[in-house]
Amino acid sequence: MSNPAPPVAVVTGAAGGIGAAVSRCLLRDGHRLALVDRPGPALDRLAAEFRDAGHAVLAVGSDVSDPAAVARAAAEIDEEFGGFDKLVTCAGVGRIDPIEQTGDEVWTQTVAVNLTGTFWWCREAVPRMRARGGGTIVPVSSTTALVGLPGRAAYAASKAGVLGLARTLAVECAADGIRVVPICPGATRTDLVQQGYQRAADPAAAERAHAALQPIGRLSEPEEIAETIAFLCSSRAATITGATIIVDGGYTAGGPSWNT
Ligand SMILES: NC(=O)c1ccc[n+]([C@@H]2O[C@H](COP(=O)([O-])OP(=O)(O)OC[C@H]3O[C@@H](n4cnc5c(N)ncnc54)[C@H](O)[C@@H]3O)[C@@H](O)[C@H]2O)c1
Structure with a gap:
């Protein structure tokens, strides 16, 4: 009997910190992969590295906030791989602004990438997975969807929306x-947070202060978030659906203590 074809996974935001780490894990676990990110050298370099290592990958330069581009990207993946079985939506943007300085454009763009882009990709994924007899979607949300942090109005709202979308699809499908298993990473050492440190007067002190806020005393590494996503994408997680998986070094488990 011939072996079944390896499963196909789509990772959006694949060229970034968590997305690239997830891509490595899914390749290790035997997937063929479509890497989706904004067109550019980071995406090209990663795809070349994977191809040089002998992996079956398709790089798709595509903006998740453009519905026509999402439809074209999904069609390109169909052409290459004949559909897909897994979807991990890592593409995301975020910045910290007080509410009165959160301009219309920032709100609209943040929601368009983080929430509406996730919706568009899920809408492409569901009929394809249904036709293949099943599949797995891991939308990347954030602990900011669970606890209030100043300055994250647009980001937190978009990530909370991802949880509502994911729970709905979990029961619908x-x-x-x-x-459909949403994951909420806590602070993770990627460009997204390191760019924030660079805006501080003392970036190294900002990084130390951020680490000290985490009960485990450090940020998560992208690979640590990626391993959880890879597990959720595997048959070992066969009965996990609709649950919010938190990987945050204990951040949302409690608050500051007054007696230590
Ligand atoms: N780093 C953290 O602390 C943290 C915590 C919680 C959640 N997250 C979430 O994890 C996900 C990955 O973030 P990261 O930390 O790896 O950040 P990152 O900035 O390193 O990666 C994000 C990737 O998304 C891509 N992207 C952005 N806009 C896009 C668009 N319109 N179309 C296609 N691709 C686009 C970027 O090019 C980049 O490669 C994001 O959704 C982020 O909100 C990150």
Whole structure:
């Protein structure tokens, strides 16, 4: 009997910190991969590295906030791989601004990338996965969807929306064998947070202060978030769906203590 074809996974935001780490894990776990990110050298370099290592990858330069581009990207993936079985939506943007300095453009763009882009990709994924007898979607949300932090109005709202979308799809698609498992990373050492430190008067002190806020005393590494996502994408997580998976070094488990 011939071996079944390896599963196909789509990772959006694949060229960034968590997305690139997830891509490495999914390749290690035997997937063929479509890497989706904004067109540019980071995406090209990663795809070349994976191809040189003998992996089956397709690089798709595509903006998740453009519905026509999402439809074109999904069609390109169909052409290359004949559909897909897994979707991990890592593409995301975020900045810290007080509410009165959060301009219309920042709000609209943040929601368009983080929430609406996730919706568009899920809408492409569900019928394809249904046709293949099932699949897994891991939308990347954030602990900012769970606890209030000053200055994150647009980001937190978009990430909370991702949780609502994911829970809905989990129950809507469960009978089709499609699992939808949102993950909330806490502070993770990627460009997204390191760019924030660079805006501080003392970036090294800002990084130390951020680490000290985490109960484990440090940020997560992108690879640590990626391993959880890879597990959720595997058959070992066969009955996990609709649950919010938090990987945050204990950040949301408590608050500051007054007696130590
Ligand atoms: N780093 C953290 O502390 C942290 C915490 C919680 C959640 N997250 C979430 O994890 C995900 C990955 O973030 P990261 O920390 O790896 O950040 P990152 O900035 O390193 O990576 C984000 C990637 O998304 C891509 N992207 C942005 N806009 C896009 C668009 N319109 N179309 C296609 N691609 C686009 C970027 O090019 C980049 O490669 C994001 O959704 C982020 O909100 C990160």
